[in-house]
Amino acid sequence: MSSEAGVTSEGKRATPNIVLIARRQAKGWGRERLAREFERLGRLLDLPTPELSAMTKAIYRHETGRAAVRDEVYIRLYCAAFETNSHDLFGTLSGDVQADGSCGLTSHKFVPVYLGSELLPVLIEAARLAPGAVQWAGCHVGQVEHPAGVCTLYAFPWGVGVFHLAEDLSVPNIASLAVWRRQTYRDARQWATDWLREATGSEIPVAHYVLSAYWVHEPPWRGRELTIALRLLSMPRVLLDRGTDDAGPSLHHAELVEQALLRDGFHDGRIDEFGVGGLSIGCASWAGLSYYPQAPGRALQVSDLIECELLVQALWSYCHHVHEQVEQGHDPVVPAEYGWRWVRAVRSRLTVTRPQETAQHASMRSAVLETSELGKHLTTALELLRDVDGE
Known part of the structure; x- marks a missing residue:
């Protein structure tokens, strides 16, 4: 492969796209055979395709890195031929951030409320919580109804109840998650306060705050951008204006900030990274956690994060x-x-x-x-x- 490396039209040293080469070779195809597949897929997808010889030459230039794959027709043909997405094939060859598709993740909200020794047994009976344990700590636990997702209530014997709300999400970018997070935090606190007051018959319980952890399943980012994205997910508030009017935070502004940070980098001393190279990326901050298990079988399990x-x-x-x-x-x-x-x-x-x-x-x-x-x-x-x- 290295013998085919040359220079780009801008005079820079070309970097072969080893993913494209490996995908083609895995099929047992030569470049001309792949070009014929492009012809077939073009007819199937109603895409205008160049001459066979022109596509063969283009495949050579794409694979050797002499030309980036920018033409939408070729992007669609490669994705269809190799049954995958553009990020897996091309990443961000131009160096610009281009996160295609949405991010699949699970949002874990934790809402703790201090109840005290008198209200705790009332809650356990009213919610019909069963004996359980979280690591070394005994507690009572049970499911409660919540309109947004699966909610579990834990009652710890030192007088604290903690709601754990899990919501599966698909978000187009971190900015939309940041806006959603701010909008739902107030609702989550109010819901927890109202629920506990009704269950205990007391006006004492107050939910003061919510903490979130995001378990990422399907990230649209790769390489350096993936690490930056996980940092932002642990502290999504940095994308939002500190002062917002009654209309709420501006999604458009948050998207612009996100694009700039993904492009230029984002570092914050308040973030502590705990991932293991090749296995996972994990970030913790005062505002929350984010985790992506790159090797699910060897990385931490979601229960590890939740119990912690x-x-x-x-x-x-x-x-x-x-x-x-x-x-x-x-x-x-x-x-x-x-x-x-x-x-x-x-x-x-x-x-x-x-x-x-x-x-x-x-x-x-x-x-x-x-x-x-x-x-x-x-x-x-x-x-x-x-x-x-x-x-």
């Missing part, structure tokens, strides 16, 4: 309750069995690597803890609760 976030958010909500009491001028009050000694034990479980824990899982856990600042919150809660005990 369930624990982190349930404990974060507990710490927030402790801090909130102190900021209101009160001594923090928690159930005796979930005092500072319990917090110390939890902090150790979260921050110390387990003997049989995989490197991938340890890397994800470390990234989530670092970006959520849960370790700091646990340490502060521990000190505040120990001060109350006078120890």
Whole structure:
């Protein structure tokens, strides 16, 4: 293949398209045979095709990299002949970002709410939650009806309920996801608050925030753009204006920002990457997570991510309750069995690597803890609760 490499019409050294060559050779075809297939497909798809000799020459130029495949007719013919899409065949040969098609992903929303020791048993009975566990933590769990997707409610014994809402999505770009995310966050918080208040008969429960994790199934990006896209998915808010009017964020503006960042690159010190080269790409930030298993059989499983976030958010909500009491001028009050000694034990479980824990899982856990600042919150809660005990 290297012997056929030459220069492009612009005088640059040509780079052979080894994907096109490999696809053709896998069929057992020569270039002229592929050209004849183009003739047949042209008639089938009602596409105007050049002469056979002209197509043979074009195939040679495309494969050797002397000419990029820009003609829509040839793009469609190659895709039809090799039964695949343009990204798999051509990537972004020009160096410009061109993300064809939509991105298939699952949105995982986590909505934690502090209930306290009195309301928790009321919730468990009202929602008919069954005993369960999330990693090392016992809890009660059950399905609840939600109009947007599959929703599971977890009730943790330290007084926190966490809704996990999974929604399968197909989005044309990250900008549309960012707009949808902002629009649905308020609804998710209000829904969780209303649902818990009705279930418990109390006005105490309030959902303060939502955290999202995006598990990518079918990315339209490749190479460098794929890594940039995963970073943006972990922090999609960077695509939106900080101040928006009642009409909501501008999708057009967000799309322009996305295109610029995919082209020029996006780096943020608040993002901690935890993927493994060749296996996965994972990004964690204060705003959320994104993960793409490039090798699904060897990468993390979706349950690994979900269970990690369930624990982190349930404990974060507990710490927030402790801090909130102190900021209101009160001594923090928690159930005796979930005092500072319990917090110390939890902090150790979260921050110390387990003997049989995989490197991938340890890397994800470390990234989530670092970006959520849960370790700091646990340490502060521990000190505040120990001060109350006078120890």
